């Protein structure tokens with residue numbers, strides 16, 4: 001069997017995008033993926049491309065997240081054409097509703113600083129909110145509209161990236177799990193798996209993209225500060241006659257996808273537990289009923305949960321190990337892994353090929369956890 005140039009560990013959005021970007025540049029890539037495992041984040045995700053709707057003014061990742069969102073504008077048409085998969089790409093903006101004076105002040109402030117930075121954000125008065133989303137509650141005090149934020153169907157995106165990567169020649173080692181990295185002479189020489197436990201798979205470089213399980217691979221040269229953070233979601237029927245929209249409000253977000261209102265998401269530190277809870281679903285249901293009073297009698301048609309890979313400072317780990325140059329980390333994307341997925345694939349490619357980076361990766365540099 002030929003020695004693969006690169007082994008990608010994990011087939012979520014980050015591993016899939018990385019494998020595709022590397023294969024398109026002619027590298028031989030093996031992607032190793034056991035499941036996806038129960039709780040894998042990508043397919044559980046809402047898929048909001050919302051760097052501004054979720055932004056804080058001091059977020060050091062803001063410009064990378066905006067670039068991540070904008071990366072999809074070029075990718076989506078070509079990926080849909082190549083694979084025939086509808087990516088459910090939404091580019092008509094995101095509303096954020098205010099039901100209290102405090103929230104209205106916070107959102108007005110966000111509109112002001114975002115406009116100052118040159119982003120397209122607007123404050124809508126209640127009549128304007130109802131022009132866009134006619135079924136939203138009458139007691140709304142106004143809303144911000146972030147014109148360029150959007151959404152994408154994450155499961156479709158992952159499937160399309162894997163399909164395209166396969167056309168580009170990657171080998172998917174399905175139902176296989178990386179157990180150990182063999183490091184000698186300052187380089188990863190091979191990865192061992194449950195199916196290749198002794199000799200392992202020799203490789204020229206390894207990309208760690210195993211989501212919240214990234215730190216569980218033995219032989220890593222240092223501990224990875226990535227932990228699971230559970231997010232629960234529910235689906236209810238989309239309100240009859242209501243135009244499609246993506247709306248934050250009353251402590252949750254609601255987006256239209258395929259006739260359903262997807263409502264998310266809880267943020268819970270409960271280890272690797274992937275179950276849903278009554279209190280989690282009830283909270284989301286309360287929020288969506290506040291936003292759309294016509295859903296007062298609606299009950300969830302589906303409930304699910306996924307595990308976000310979250311670092312201790314909330315920013316991702318994208319970069320090379322400080323001492324093992326052929327070991328690349330691409331994990332810990334927390335709440336922004338879909339938004340950052342495609343861009344991260346290109347960054348990983350540039351890191352592996354040692355090309356000059358177009359981006360300032362400082363806020364994502366893994367080294368920040370190991371300086372001292």
Ligand SMILES: Cc1cc2nc3c(=O)[nH]c(=O)nc-3n(C[C@H](O)[C@H](O)[C@H](O)COP(=O)(O)OP(=O)(O)OC[C@H]3O[C@@H](n4cnc5c(N)ncnc54)[C@H](O)[C@@H]3O)c2cc1C
Pocket residue numbers: 009010011012013014015032033034035036037039040041042043044045046047048049050176177178179209210211212213214217230231232233264265305306307308309330331332333334335336337338339340
């Ligand atoms: C409810 C919810 C809502 C979200 N909403 C959004 C959103 O709106 N917008 C946004 O940008 N992000 C959102 N996120 C976050 C986003 O989903 C994640 O950041 C992203 O999917 C992480 O992708 P990943 O590839 O790193 O991890 P995952 O998708 O978890 O993939 C990791 C993969 O690694 C595999 N794996 C594990 N161990 C091994 C091993 N030893 N060997 C090989 N493979 C292994 C797993 O099976 C899995 O398939 C949400 C997440 C959740 C849970």
